[in-house]
Amino acid sequence: MDTTHVDMVALPVAEIDLSQLSSVSSPRTSGEDPEHVETLLSTQGELPPILVHRPTMQVVDGLHRLKVARLRGDTKIVARLVDGTEADAFVLAVEANIRHGLPLSLADRKRAAVHIIGTHPHWSDRRVAAATGISAGTVADLRRRGGDSGTEARVGRDGRIRPADGSGRRRHAAELIRSNPGLSLRQVAKKVGISPETVRDVRGRLERGESPVPDGSLRLRSEPHPLHRTEPAFGRTVDRDRLVMLERLKADPALRLSETGRILLRMLAMHSLDGQEWERILQRIPPHLYGVIAELAREHARVWSGFADRLENWVTTLAAE
Numbered sequence: 001m002d003t004t005h006v007d008m009v010a011l012p013v014a015e016i017d018l019s020q021l022s023s024v025s026s027p028r029t030s031g032e033d034p035e036h037v038e039t040l041l042s043t044q045g046e047l048p049p050i051l052v053h054r055p056t057m058q059v060v061d062g063l064h065r066l067k068v069a070r071l072r073g074d075t076k077i078v079a080r081l082v083d084g085t086e087a088d089a090f091v092l093a094v095e096a097n098i099r100h101g102l103p104l105s106l107a108d109r110k111r112a113a114v115h116i117i118g119t120h121p122h123w124s125d126r127r128v129a130a131a132t133g134i135s136a137g138t139v140a141d142l143r144r145r146g147g148d149s150g151t152e153a154r155v156g157r158d159g160r161i162r163p164a165d166g167s168g169r170r171r172h173a174a175e176l177i178r179s180n181p182g183l184s185l186r187q188v189a190k191k192v193g194i195s196p197e198t199v200r201d202v203r204g205r206l207e208r209g210e211s212p213v214p215d216g217s218l219r220l221r222s223e224p225h226p227l228h229r230t231e232p233a234f235g236r237t238v239d240r241d242r243l244v245m246l247e248r249l250k251a252d253p254a255l256r257l258s259e260t261g262r263i264l265l266r267m268l269a270m271h272s273l274d275g276q277e278w279e280r281i282l283q284r285i286p287p288h289l290y291g292v293i294a295e296l297a298r299e300h301a302r303v304w305s306g307f308a309d310r311l312e313n314w315v316t317t318l319a320a321e
Contacts, residue, residue, distance in 0.1 A: 014079060015078055016076060016077055016079045017076055018069060018070060021059055022056065027093055028104060032064055037067050037068060040064055049079050049080045050066060052080070053083075094109070094131055098132065109133050110142060113142050116132065117142065125137075125140045129295075167213045170202050173194060174202050176191060176192065178206070186313060201214075242272065249268070
């Protein structure tokens with residue numbers, strides 16, 4: 001079973017005797033939450049089916065719904081059945097419990113990440129992070145603490161196999177960008193064997209005068225360490241040229257006079273906040289939502305990156321015609 005491609009709706013549904021079910025492998029170490037159980041008890045209508053690992057009859061998702069069924073005196077419960085290994089079932093349980101219902105605590109998500117690193121050592125940090133709702137940096141830190149130096153290659157979220165240490169490929173990408181700035185992200189990515197998003201990161205680092213390798217050990221010019229900057233590392237002051245460009249776009253009739261264009265302009269303006277505004281937003285996020293919002297932010301970033309890649313590809317195609 002590939003946990004990244006499980007179609008829940010397509011899974012077979014059956015009524016299962018409550019006595020057959022086990023919850024010993026749940027990633028929720030704190031057990032059931034009484035308030036959440038009360039909320040479900042007061043819910044009108046049928047609750048969604050729980051998710052059960054058929055080979056072991058372990059509850060993958062739905063412990064609170066199972067508790068409600070027992071409190072109601074039910075002897076059976078509707079469940080969707082999933083096959084595969086116990087290790088994959090655990091990953092699916094974590095993914096299900098961070099995306100809906102009562103989210104896993106940060107401590108539970110970190111414990112789950114450690115468990116998944118052990119059962120899926122070939123998975124990349126980003127893939128483990130996506131499954132557990134924590135950052136890839138936190139996964140890398142947990143991997144180091146556990147003494148895992150990494151394998152020669154890891155499987156990413158897209159299923160592709162990539163080398164664990166991509167520093168050489170990043171440097172190769174940097175050389176191509178310097179020698180031929182007109183190459184698109186995808187062209188560089190194809191030549192080097194890395195993702196377009198990694199090429200984007202390399203290009204951004206070069207533009208800021210940083211090393212193409214994230215560890216920052218090879219800085220290209222003298223500048224303060226990122227942690228010593230006065231502005232937040234994630235949100236520098238908005239570049240004046242970018243603001244001017246945005247104002248020009250707002251005045252362009254091709255965008256201003258169409259509904260689609262106005263939507264695009266609003267989206268671009270919304271992301272043109274300066275560093276202080278990003279810092280203000282960051283400081284006001286409740287701690288229990290850090291992991292969830294971080295993953296949503298990364299997903300939005302991936303959407304924007306894909307959007308940019310398609311535009312750049314179209315520019316390249318038009319230039320070739």
